[in-house]
Structures are given as C-alpha cells and as structure tokens.
Amino acid sequence: MEKIIQAIKEHSTFYIFGHIDPDGDCIGSQLALARFLEQLGKKSFLYSKGKFERQEIKRFQNLFAGTFEPEDKDGVAIIIDCSTPDRTGFDDEGIERFPTIVIDHHSSGEVFGDFRHVNPQASACTMLILDLIEAMGEKPSKEVAELLMLGLCTDTGFFKHLTETGARAFETAAKLTAYGASTNRIYFDVNGNKKAATLKLISLSLGRAAQYLDGRLIITWETLEDYAEIPRECRDIDTVYPLLLATEGVQVAASVKEDDDGKVTVGLRTRCENIDLGAAAALLGGGGHKKAAGFKVMNSNAEAVVRLLVEHFAKILG
Numbered sequence: 001m002e003k004i005i006q007a008i009k010e011h012s013t014f015y016i017f018g019h020i021d022p023d024g025d026c027i028g029s030q031l032a033l034a035r036f037l038e039q040l041g042k043k044s045f046l047y048s049k050g051k052f053e054r055q056e057i058k059r060f061q062n063l064f065a066g067t068f069e070p071e072d073k074d075g076v077a078i079i080i081d082c083s084t085p086d087r088t089g090f091d092d093e094g095i096e097r098f099p100t101i102v103i104d105h106h107s108s109g110e111v112f113g114d115f116r117h118v119n120p121q122a123s124a125c126t127m128l129i130l131d132l133i134e135a136m137g138e139k140p141s142k143e144v145a146e147l148l149m150l151g152l153c154t155d156t157g158f159f160k161h162l163t164e165t166g167a168r169a170f171e172t173a174a175k176l177t178a179y180g181a182s183t184n185r186i187y188f189d190v191n192g193n194k195k196a197a198t199l200k201l202i203s204l205s206l207g208r209a210a211q212y213l214d215g216r217l218i219i220t221w222e223t224l225e226d227y228a229e230i231p232r233e234c235r236d237i238d239t240v241y242p243l244l245l246a247t248e249g250v251q252v253a254a255s256v257k258e259d260d261d262g263k264v265t266v267g268l269r270t271r272c273e274n275i276d277l278g279a280a281a282a283l284l285g286g287g288g289h290k291k292a293a294g295f296k297v298m299n300s301n302a303e304a305v306v307r308l309l310v311e312h313f314a315k316i317l318g
C-alpha cells in the first residue's frame with residue numbers, strides 16, 4: 001500500500017481500468033478512485049469495455065472510454081477488480097507502457113502489475129479503495145462514499161452473502177454511512193425502475209423451473225423464442241436465483257439461456273459449503289467462484305444443455 005501511495009503522490013495522471021462486463025463494485029471502485037484523485041488535484045481517465053447492462057451502472061456509461069488513447073506519455077495505469085490483465089479487455093492496447101497499480105480482491109488469478117494491493121478477505125474492491133483513501137490521511141466525499149457503498153452492497157448481495165467473517169464489511173459500511181452514503185437510496189438504484197416486461201420474464205423463468213436428481217438440482221431456461229416476445233434486457237436473473245435456491249431440497253440452481261448463433265450460456269449458484277461450482281464449471285470449459293460460476297456451450301440449444309446439466313451434476317452431487 002505504501003508504494004501505491006508513493007506512486008500516486010509522484011504522478012499527476014491516472015488511467016483507471018476495470019473488468020469486462022462490469023458490476024457495481026468495479027464501476028463504483030473506478031469512479032470513486034477517479035473522483036478521489038481529482039480531489040487531490042490529479043487528472044484521471046476512466047476506461048471500460050462494458051457492457052453497461054446492469055441498471056445500477058447504466059447511468060455512468062458516458063464517463064468511460066472504450067479505447068485507450070492516452071494523450072500524456074507520463075502517467076500510471078490502475079487496474080481494479082481484475083485477477084488477470086486480459087480481464088480488462090484493454091491488455092493489447094498498450095497499458096504495459098505505464099507503471100501499473102493493481103487493486104483487487106480475487107483469490108485466484110495471476111500476479112501482474114508493478115504495485116499490488118490484493119486482499120481476498122475484502123468483500124468488495126471498494127473496501128480497498130476506502131483503505132487507500134484512509135491510508136493517505138484523507139476522507140471520502142459524500143459522492144465518493146456512496147460510490148464505495150454501491151460496490152459493497154452489490155458484491156455482498158446487500159450484506160446477505162456475508163458470514164461470521166464479514167465484520168470488516170460492516171465496519172466499512174458504518175464508516176461510509178457516516179460519510180453520507182445511503183443504503184436505502186442504493187437499494188432502489190439497483191433494484192428499482194424495472195421495465196414491466198421484466199415481471200413477465202421472471203414469471204416465465206420461475207414457472208418453468210424444474211427439479212432433478214431428487215430435487216437437488218433446479219434448472220430454469222430461456223430460449224430465443226422467449227426473447228422474440230420479451231426483450232432480453234428484461235432478464236432479471238438476480239431476482240430468480242434466490243427463489244430457486246430457497247426451494248426445499250435444492251443444492252444447485254442453474255439458469256440456461258440461449259444466445260444468438262447457437263451459443264448457450266449457463267449460470268450456476270449454490271448455498272452449500274461443500275459444493276465447488278467453479279470446479280464443476282471448469283470441467284465444462286467455464287469457471288468462476290465456489291458459489292457462483294458459469295460456462296458456455298457452442299452449437300447447442302437450451303433443451304440439450306438441460307440434459308447435459310442433469311448428467312454432469314448426477315456425477316458431481318453423487
């Protein structure tokens with residue numbers, strides 16, 4: 001952390017990158033850091049390859065550039081919430097010409113960057129940004145506090161994913177609240193303003209969910225025909241998963257979705273400590289975390305992938 005602070009003090013221009021398919025934690029961290037650096041009189045530039053699909057980050061899209069064309073020769077690249085350089089989507093656009101700071105909370109990945117602050121114990125990257133701000137003897141503005149809280153709320157599922165190891169997340173939340181963040185406001189930014197058709201797609205997904213393997217595996221699916229009727233941006237799987245996982249006897253929930261050109265995407269969730277979905281997905285060419293993972297199948301359809309899932313998890317769940 002000390003070397004990162006030194007690098008920040010010594011430079012005046014910062015290029016801030018996050019990961020592809022950004023979430024509230026990534027965008028909240030990037031933006032909060034940019035605003036904080038500006039507070040210190042520094043110049044900062046924000047980069048993201050998108051897509052800005054999630055409701056809570058859509059409104060920030062125009063603050064991010066999609067190509068890296070730095071005007072200064074001098075400067076520092078800061079990569080946030082990425083465990084490998086290619087997760088930025090900018091890895092072949094010349095980031096390596098600049099000294100690189102990495103701030104991340106993933107437990108796996110590769111060691112890269114000149115100055116690293118990686119803490120897998122942190123529930124969100126925004127916690128590490130607050131650590132940095134405080135280590136520099138500064139305080140977040142109300143705006144920065146709310147951006148940091150956005151990341152903390154979304155990465156912890158509004159604190160629902162935290163366990164007995166989560167005390168630090170609550171300490172951070174208490175500080176950010178004192179600095180002016182409102183979890184109530186953030187909750188409605190994240191979960192409000194849904195299109196009416198969202199309800200239709202949620203009801204379709206829930207109505208279709210079927211249990212397999214003595215009820216331990218629950219699968220729902222969406223097809224291209226569904227998306228012909230209901231736009232796919234109305235997909236709200238974050239609402240569907242908790243209900244699937246709340247079903248009696250369920251250990252693993254799977255969501256299957258047909259994409260264009262024969263690609264089928266699968267999302268997996270569990271609440272069981274003894275199931276490693278990252279490993280289960282890796283066997284099918286995907287990856288992820290223990291409790292949330294996914295994979296893709298080419299040249300297939302939802303029906304075939306449902307069969308594949310049942311066969312695969314018959315072996316994994318035993």
Ligand SMILES: [Mn+2]
Nearest residue numbers: 025081125155
């Ligand atoms: Mn994160």
